[in-house]
Ligand SMILES: NC(=O)c1ccc[n+]([C@@H]2O[C@H](COP(=O)([O-])OP(=O)(O)OC[C@H]3O[C@@H](n4cnc5c(N)ncnc54)[C@H](O)[C@@H]3O)[C@@H](O)[C@H]2O)c1
């Protein structure tokens with residue numbers, strides 16, 4: 454865990470590093486204000502980007518609205534080919550894209566490589582889905598009428614994306630939108646805009662028509678940008694990944710124009726381990742699940758519920774594995790786990806850990822800040838026998854705190870797991886198939902992962918219930934969110950012969 458000088462990434466394709474917004478196929482660098490992007494591992498400034506005025510969003514919306522008039526009539530085959538080009542381009546530039554991602558986000562390079570592959574898979578999937586949009590035929594009550602439905606692109610989509618997956622959270626919105634024939638105004642997080650800009654460059658290279666994809670930049674005016682996208686009658690859909698609080702704001706702001714919404718919001722995932730589970734496997738999976746992005750993943754386990762008879766064994770084995778982590782700057786090849794996004798994130802982990810300890814939790818692994826490496830580095834904390842009154846039982850920590858709670862019965866643990874206002878992902882470990890079915894069906898989450906800690910895949914519907922939002926990304930349903938169903942009735946047909 455020794456401090457080392459963070460290297461700057463050496464890129465093969467330097468064109469991927471952009472320092473301008475992208476509207477109507479033009480890179481826009483000029484602005485009266487600029488914001489800095491920093492490497493969270495070193496605190497060094499790595500880019501200065503235009504902090505655009507609100508007029509830039511208005512312009513991007515107008516451009517996307519004009520582009521929609523022709524883009525919606527391109528053939529699904531053509532859109533599929535452009536998406537396939539984009540998939541190939543991401544793969545060709547995989548290593549550079551991973552380096553850019555690590556540089557601005559801080560996650561280990563090995564993880565960033567995985568994210569780029571995952572992000573690209575959305576373009577491959579939706580290249581295949583673009584040509585598979587179906588309607589139904591209906592016989593209405595009136596015998597001289599016939600009806601059928603078609604799916605049409607919803608229109609201009611406003612996309613607001615977070616920093617924790619700077620590439621994949623964008624591609625899983627952009628890919629289905631393009632597949633359906635929608636045009637785009639994207640606002641990436643101002644902490645991690647470089648991955649988004651690299652994607653904009655590749656969208657251009659892939660051959661998409663000018664104006665279909667527009668990317669606006671701001672650090673100081675994020676809420677105003679959001680408001681403009683929500684209130685514009687030209688924008689027909691808002692798709693957002695981020696916190697439940699911001700999701701609620703966007704939903705309220707979208708009410709005046711009755712927008713279609715997809716909201717992928719916060720989670721508080723329970724990770725349940727029964728005494729009949731393979732404990733070593735459960736520990737391995739717990740590590741993979743909890744420490745993706747060092748705990749900054751919306752589907753990371755937030756609450757471990759471990760049956761009381763195995764809680765000591767599980768906690769000790771987990772701690773033994775965590776001690777082997779190599780925490781350091783993400784760009785160093787040997788690093789297994791990088792840093793957190795900022796100091797606010799560290800404060801929250803510390804606050805949740807201290808609160809649980811004060812309320813009676815036992816410390817298995819002390820962890821804590823690692824200032825000798827840098828201000829955003831934090832060694833994981835493992836606490837056991839955490840009381841249910843602790844903050845971590847109700848709030849998402851979004852960082853490297855493993856809070857282990859004890860339970861005795863199946864009914865009891867389902868009660869604990871569902872005692873939250875959010876419902877994104879949950880995990881169950883048991884070798885008893887009856888138990889797996891029962892618990893999976895009783896858990897109030899959009900996704901239940903059984904005997905594995907990693908389930909994310911473009912092929913599965915991704916999304917939550919309760920205050921984790923609505924809409925499903927990826928899968929056979931992903932395209933639907935970017936289309937509207939139109940019903941066509943043909944009347945006054947002659948009598949059947
Ligand atoms: N469900 C999912 O798929 C998913 C995926 C990733 C992250 N998340 C959630 O995101 C949260 C972590 O990210 P965060 O804390 O940065 O979330 P956040 O909601 O604060 O920020 C998300 C994005 O929204 C922007 N934003 C903030 N206020 C805004 C406003 N008023 N109008 C428009 N945009 C605004 C931010 O700049 C950022 O780009 C966690 O709760 C996590 O669970 C959910």
Ligand SMILES: O=CCCC(=O)O
Pocket residue numbers: 617618749750751752909915
């Ligand atoms: O953080 C949210 C999304 C991560 C994933 O797709 O698994």
